[in-house]
Amino acid sequence: MRVNFLLLVMLMLILTACSNKEIEESKTIKILYSSYADFKRDYGSVINEQSSNTTIEIIEYKSSLGDGIWDSMKYIPVSGQNWDVKKYIEIVKKENPDILFFPSEIFSELQNENLLNELNMLFTEEDFTTGINENLLATLNEMGGGKIYAFPQAMTAQALFYNKDVFKKYGIPEPTDKMTWQELLLLTQRFAGIPDLKGMYTPYYDYADLLTEMGKADQRRWYDASRNEIHLGTDYWKRLISNEVSAYSSGGIDVNGGVPIDLFISGKIAMILETPYFMRQIQSKNQEVSWGVVTEPVGTENSDISTTITYPILSGISSNTQNYAASSEIWKQLNSKKTAExxxxxxxxxxxxxxxxxxxxxxxxxxxxxxxxxSVLTERKSLNAEVKQKTDMIINKGLQDAIIDSGNLDSIIDRMQEELSHALYTEKEK
Incomplete structure (x- = not known):
């Protein structure tokens, strides 16, 4: 009888120990995301909020950091200002989340505050790194000063689509990968004068945007806001302006707009700068047009660099997490190849x-x-929304005038210089 009692006591102790172990291993992983609804939309099909002994808790940042919108190809705050990183950091320090999602523009501040854990060890696992380009890893290491602290949720991208039938019909050489902007603008002019046909359509660029994008490809800005200096009068910017004016005034670039896929399919435009979604649209109509695609145009000195690739949202593991092992497993699941698919x-x-x-x-x-x-991935806006709107209006008006009256290009540039300088000076004095 005594032996049976001792066995019973030992069995109870074992069961109690196992039960306590299970309780100890039960974990809650906090994820800082824009909102619970957004998380369910983006990851509800790939991760359970309650799985085995790990509970997922979503902490929302949208109400403090602000909501984001797409402005052309850029993911920006609705406010038009920079993201309120101070409020975001306050949430992190107050709520102590294990996994952080955040707009890429605030990455540098989070790193400076030592709020992100190093992730390099996770990128040594072959199963996790499948499909990750070496260039991406090199970029993430450069952003982190030699270490990886965050990983993109997705990336923006742009490419040059072209209608093969149009190029064949008029005997014009097709575009190629890594063409410079100057080469592309010259190519658009090969279609000048052909009725009901334009060489290129840029649905996300007006006159000012196109000029800015061409300069960005060579790592140039048309202004220095800190010194109130405008550079449009320099030889470099005069050449860009002249090339752009020639392309528009010849009729090589379409400015009237329209539904991009319809214009492309119907052969009314030879080329179009578009996004991955456009490829899906063409593929759904692949019996109607013969098409090709090459890289976006590049700068004269940076032929391997894209200026349209950005990472709208990054994620990382908090440096203050108390459950690194569990956090890293959840983080890997959120960023796995299966989830990406x-x-x-x-x-x-x-x-x-x-x-x-x-x-x-x-x-x-x-x-x-x-x-x-x-530099594009980590830059913060130096002009607020109101000033940018004013400067864009000045540049657009100047380029419109130059397209109509290219003989007065120098005087138009001088006028733009003066008006832009006044706009920046007025903002600086506020």
Whole structure:
């Protein structure tokens, strides 16, 4: 009888120990995300909020950091100002989340506050790194000063689509990968004078945007806000302006707009600068047009760099997490190849594509041929929305005038210089 009692006591102790162990291993992982609804939309199909002994808790930052919108290809705050990183950091310090999602523009501040854990060890696992381009890893290391602290949820990208039938009909050489902006503008002018046909359509660029983008490809700005200096009068910017004016005034670039896919399919435009979503649209109509795609145009000195690749949202593991092992497992699941494939199939996002090459040898390869520009990825806006609107109006008006009256280009540039300088000076004096 005594032996049976002792056995019973020992069994109870073992069961109690196992029960306590299970309780100890039960964990809650806090994820800082824009909102609970956004998280369910983006990851509800790939991760359970309650799985085995790990509970997922979503902390929302949208009400404090602000909501984001797409402005052309850029993901920006609705406010038009920079993201309120101070409020975001306050949430992090108050709520102590384990996993952080955040707009890429605030990455530097989070790193400076030592709020992000190093992730390099996770990128040594072959299963996790499948499809991740070496150029992407090099970019993330450069952003982190030699270490990886965050990983993109997706990336924006742009490429040059062209109608092969149009080029064949008029005997014009097709565009190629890594053409410079100057070469592309000259190519558009080969179609000048052809009725009901334009060489190129840029749905996300007006006159000012196109000029800015061409300068960005050579790592140039048309202004220095800190010194109130305008550079449009320099030889470099005069040449860019002259090239752009020639392309528009010849009729090589379409300015009237329209539905991009309809213009392209019907052969009314020979080329178009567009996004991954446009490729899906063409493929759904692949019996109607013979088409090709090459990289976006590049700068004269940076032929391997893209200025349109950005990472709208990054994620990382908090440096203050108390459950690194559990946090890293959840983080890897959120950023795995399987998750990327599921998100890619379900996403209807117009501007983004997976940062992983989920397939190789198909048309989507074009979006991975160029390297991201670290300066573009990490820059903060130096002009607020109101000032940018004013300066864009001045540049657009000046270029419109020059297209109509190219003989007075120098005097128009002088006028633009003066008006832009006044706009920046007025803002600086506020």
């Amino acid at each position: 599921l998100r890619s199939k379900s996403s209807i996002e117009k501007f983004t594509i997976s940062v992983r090459q989920l397939k190789s040898g198909d048309d989507q390869d074009v979006f991975y041929l160029l390297n991201p520009s670290v």
